[in-house]
Amino acid sequence: MASQRVDAVEDQPAALRRGGPLLGLRELTLIPVIVLVIVIGAFASDAFLTTDNFLNILQQSSELSVVVIAETLILLSGKFDLSLESVVGLAPMLGAWLIIKNVEIGGSGVGLAWWLAIPVVLLTGAVVGAINGFLIVRLRLNAFIVTLAMLILLRGVQLGTTSGKTLFDLPAGYLYLGSGKWIGIPVSIWIAAILYIVFGLFLRYHRLGRALYAIGGNAQAARVAGVRVDRVLWGTFIVAGMLAALAGLMLTGRIASVVPSQGQNMIFYVFAAAVIGGISLNGGKGRLLGALTGVLLLGILQNVLTLAEIPAFWIDAVYGAIILIALVVSWATGGTAEET
Amino acid sequence: MSGQQPAADVAAPGPAIVEVFGISKRFGTSQALSDVSMRVPAGDSRALVGRNGAGKSTLVGVLTGIISPDAGRVRFGGEDAPGIAERQKWRDHVACVYQKSTLVPTLTVAENLLLNAQPIGGLGWIRWGAMRREAERVLAGWGMELDVEQECARLSVEQRQIVEIARALIQGTRFIILDEPTAELEGREVRRLFDRISHLQSTGVTFLYISHYLEEIYEVCRSVTVLRDGRVVAEAPLGDMAKGRVVRAMVGDAGPAAGERRRADAGAASARKAPALEVLELHIDGAVFGVSLRVAAGECVGLAGLAGSGKSEIGDAIAGLVAPMGGKILVGGAYLRGGDVTDARRKGVGYVPRDRHARGIIPLLSIAENMTMTIVEQMGPAGIVMPGRQDDAAANMVSSLQIVAASTGQPIQELSGGNQQKAVMARALASAPRVLVLLYPTQGVDIASKEALFAIVERARAGGAAVLIVSDELDELSVCGRVLVVFKGRLTEEFPAGWSSEKLVAAIEGIGHGEPAG
Numbered sequence: 001m002a003s004q005r006v007d008a009v010e011d012q013p014a015a016l017r018r019g020g021p022l023l024g025l026r027e028l029t030l031i032p033v034i035v036l037v038i039v040i041g042a043f044a045s046d047a048f049l050t051t052d053n054f055l056n057i058l059q060q061s062s063e064l065s066v067v068v069i070a071e072t073l074i075l076l077s078g079k080f081d082l083s084l085e086s087v088v089g090l091a092p093m094l095g096a097w098l099i100i101k102n103v104e105i106g107g108s109g110v111g112l113a114w115w116l117a118i119p120v121v122l123l124t125g126a127v128v129g130a131i132n133g134f135l136i137v138r139l140r141l142n143a144f145i146v147t148l149a150m151l152i153l154l155r156g157v158q159l160g161t162t163s164g165k166t167l168f169d170l171p172a173g174y175l176y177l178g179s180g181k182w183i184g185i186p187v188s189i190w191i192a193a194i195l196y197i198v199f200g201l202f203l204r205y206h207r208l209g210r211a212l213y214a215i216g217g218n219a220q221a222a223r224v225a226g227v228r229v230d231r232v233l234w235g236t237f238i239v240a241g242m243l244a245a246l247a248g249l250m251l252t253g254r255i256a257s258v259v260p261s262q263g264q265n266m267i268f269y270v271f272a273a274a275v276i277g278g279i280s281l282n283g284g285k286g287r288l289l290g291a292l293t294g295v296l297l298l299g300i301l302q303n304v305l306t307l308a309e310i311p312a313f314w315i316d317a318v319y320g321a322i323i324l325i326a327l328v329v330s331w332a333t334g335g336t337a338e339e340t
Numbered sequence: 341m342s343g344q345q346p347a348a349d350v351a352a353p354g355p356a357i358v359e360v361f362g363i364s365k366r367f368g369t370s371q372a373l374s375d376v377s378m379r380v381p382a383g384d385s386r387a388l389v390g391r392n393g394a395g396k397s398t399l400v401g402v403l404t405g406i407i408s409p410d411a412g413r414v415r416f417g418g419e420d421a422p423g424i425a426e427r428q429k430w431r432d433h434v435a436c437v438y439q440k441s442t443l444v445p446t447l448t449v450a451e452n453l454l455l456n457a458q459p460i461g462g463l464g465w466i467r468w469g470a471m472r473r474e475a476e477r478v479l480a481g482w483g484m485e486l487d488v489e490q491e492c493a494r495l496s497v498e499q500r501q502i503v504e505i506a507r508a509l510i511q512g513t514r515f516i517i518l519d520e521p522t523a524e525l526e527g528r529e530v531r532r533l534f535d536r537i538s539h540l541q542s543t544g545v546t547f548l549y550i551s552h553y554l555e556e557i558y559e560v561c562r563s564v565t566v567l568r569d570g571r572v573v574a575e576a577p578l579g580d581m582a583k584g585r586v587v588r589a590m591v592g593d594a595g596p597a598a599g600e601r602r603r604a605d606a607g608a609a610s611a612r613k614a615p616a617l618e619v620l621e622l623h624i625d626g627a628v629f630g631v632s633l634r635v636a637a638g639e640c641v642g643l644a645g646l647a648g649s650g651k652s653e654i655g656d657a658i659a660g661l662v663a664p665m666g667g668k669i670l671v672g673g674a675y676l677r678g679g680d681v682t683d684a685r686r687k688g689v690g691y692v693p694r695d696r697h698a699r700g701i702i703p704l705l706s707i708a709e710n711m712t713m714t715i716v717e718q719m720g721p722a723g724i725v726m727p728g729r730q731d732d733a734a735a736n737m738v739s740s741l742q743i744v745a746a747s748t749g750q751p752i753q754e755l756s757g758g759n760q761q762k763a764v765m766a767r768a769l770a771s772a773p774r775v776l777v778l779l780y781p782t783q784g785v786d787i788a789s790k791e792a793l794f795a796i797v798e799r800a801r802a803g804g805a806a807v808l809i810v811s812d813e814l815d816e817l818s819v820c821g822r823v824l825v826v827f828k829g830r831l832t833e834e835f836p837a838g839w840s841s842e843k844l845v846a847a848i849e850g851i852g853h854g855e856p857a858g
Contacts, residue, residue: 214702226682
């Protein structure tokens with residue numbers, strides 16, 4: 001530290017600079033990796049560098065990217081949520097279950113209108129988030145173990161409710177978010193893009209967004225400075241749950257059904273995208289833009305691996321190895337040595 | 341395993357069990373110890389006293405081989421101390437019972453006592469029965485009783501100390517340092533501890549006893565070493581040294597020259613005005629028992645007391661960080677909602693917490709952000725934080741408080757300690773508070789920054805703020821007019837402007853009112 005040296009200076013330095021950089025170096029470290037993967041993709045397959053394929057990549061990444069926003073909010077505040085992937089499955093399943101009249105094919109018999117089912121989906125996410133928040137913020141239980149238990153519990157509720165059936169034959173309105181198009185571009189891409197802009201600005205320019213950074217950076221100091229730490233954290237879990245539910249609705253719309261395993265294992269990719277995108281697991285550090293580059297890298301990678309005709313059984317292994325490499329690359333370039 | 345049985349010979353002023361010569365140690369710019377020499381004969385019980393920052397902890401660190409001195413030597417029983425890396429050899433010579441537990445909480449008493457020295461059978465299997473019997477025998481041999489199969493996490497503070505002492509004795513250590521052992525004990529337990537100490541002393545164990553309660557050392561110790569500003573300023577048998585002399589040695593005779601400089605005008609005149617801050621019969625669970633105080637606008641009042649006296653809790657309660665169990669706090673005539681930081685700030689409380697690293701700064705966030713946290717609602721409509729406005733506000737504070745920084749967007753962790761503290765002060769002042777509560781406002785900053793911080797406080801006071809400085813540093817209290825003393829959760833004394841350092845210290849240390857140890 002240069003503390004003494006600086007302290008000894010009585011007068012001000014010549015000019016005080018205002019503000020900080022809008023873009024950290026850290027947000028750009030994945031760009032070269034993404035470019036590299038795109039170049040490899042272009043060589044691997046003629047079908048790669050086409051507009052259709054890129055829209056395809058974006059659409060397939062859209063649900064993941066929305067869950068990554070949710071997890072980023074929680075990670076920035078210094079907490080943890082594994083149960084988001086279960087919400088991705090459970091929330092749209094509950095909506096679909098309430099819609100379907102036929103009990104034989106796994107419905108509830110209620111026959112709820114699709115436009116009423118959508119609020120139910122979002123409410124489910126909010127309720128799960130509120131319960132997580134209660135256990136973690138109020139009872140101060142460990143976030144990892146609480147949300148792990150919640151993950152298993154919700155997965156079980158989903159299986160139990162439908163007896164393991166896939167729910168299909170859903171009304172078009174319920175599927176719209178994942179199947180509709182605006183000016184030739186899938187609605188889910190629009191939604192993800194809008195959410196990234198809104199939450200990106202929120203985190204940068206809203207006091208609650210800044211409060212998340214403050215809490216994740218030093219919760220005690222944030223409290224002393226007047227941030228209502230518990231309330232903000234609780235709210236974050238609820239918003240994250242709703243975002244995960246929305247992502248689930250988008251996924252259901254894209255595949256036009258709810259499979260019992262919807263969302264399963266998604267959380268691993270959520271964490272991978274957030275962390276290689278520079279979101280610190282210790283909280284208080286990282287930007288949503290970085291997380292977005294993480295999502296894009298994973299999405300493009302998956303696409304390239306498929307197009308390159310890597311044997312399906314090996315895709316996961318290659319995928320995992322490349323995530324590790326991306327982590328090392330971003331560590332080497334971003335110099336985030338304090339990351340643990 | 342040598343010497344599990346008490347040695348028979350009674351302590352005599354024989355060869356020194358520990359000796360240090362010319363120890364010096366510097367941390368950064370501060371000289372923690374300079375040329376300290378001390379000799380403790382075997383069988384003695386020596387008190388080590390000094391005010392905060394006098395160098396006691398550093399000396400204990402040197403004596404236990406945790407801190408390597410820049411100069412000087414340590415000798416045990418006439419032999420040079422082992423190298424700094426040889427932890428085991430140091431443990432043979434000296435053990436320290438700290439305020440914090442060093443036992444493994446999930447293991448039993450017996451396991452802790454014989455950690456890594458368990459009786460083992462063939463193939464390294466632990467013989468549990470033998471271990472239990474061994475532990476019981478050792479405890480009984482030293483006159484201590486304890487269920488050796490309890491988990492250490494369940495032990496009381498007193499029992500934990502017994503285990504820590506017994507563990508040291510098992511290792512063959514005959515020199516034990518007790519670091520404020522009575523801080524968390526009740527009266528009866530303190531008595532038993534003293535009995536135990538004198539029993540062990542009679543079997544040849546030597547103690548170095550560190551305590552803030554001067555009354556205690558006269559009960560358990562035979563001699564005293566007084567440290568001040570990293571130097572030994574007195575060393576004598578306690579029989580030759582009355583309490584007054586010990587206090588004088590601790591405080592030094594710097595007295596008026598350094599102490600009185602700002603007191604004269606620290607708002608004594610305005611004390612008769614309506615109070616800006618009023619605390620009535622404040623009760624805080626386990627810490628504060630019925631404290632009332634008032635501070636007038638333009639007055640600077642000190643709130644002094646030992647660590648754990650409850651003074652910090654009073655400050656925290658005013659800031660809304662702690663919800664009181666009973667009593668009322670008024671700021672400018674308005675009652676504060678208990679335990680609500682935002683409410684306290686809106687009604688006019690500015691607060692500088694103790695320990696800026698733990699509670700003051702958010703290291704990765706910018707200076708601008710750290711400083712404007714208390715006025716975030718002024719940064720734009722509907723909760724929006726407009727960076728331009730934030731930077732303007734920050735730039736104003738940076739120039740008015742002369743904070744040395746390259747940019748308002750610089751992460752605050754890159755600033756020096758003094759400038760970080762100024763930024764925390766700036767944040768407290770940002771909401772134009774009518775009451776300023778400052779906990780150890782200049783702790784851990786260099787001299788130049790300290791003066792600058794005092795000047796900032798003085799400016800706020802002259803501008804009409806009521807200032808309450810919570811501290812036990814004479815330096816910090818010297819800017820105050822009146823000083824109130826808290827001892828064990830109660831206000832015990834009030835010193836009007838012009839107080840003498842010596843009497844104040846005596847009051848802080850609890851001399852002259854009530855029993856010292858419970």
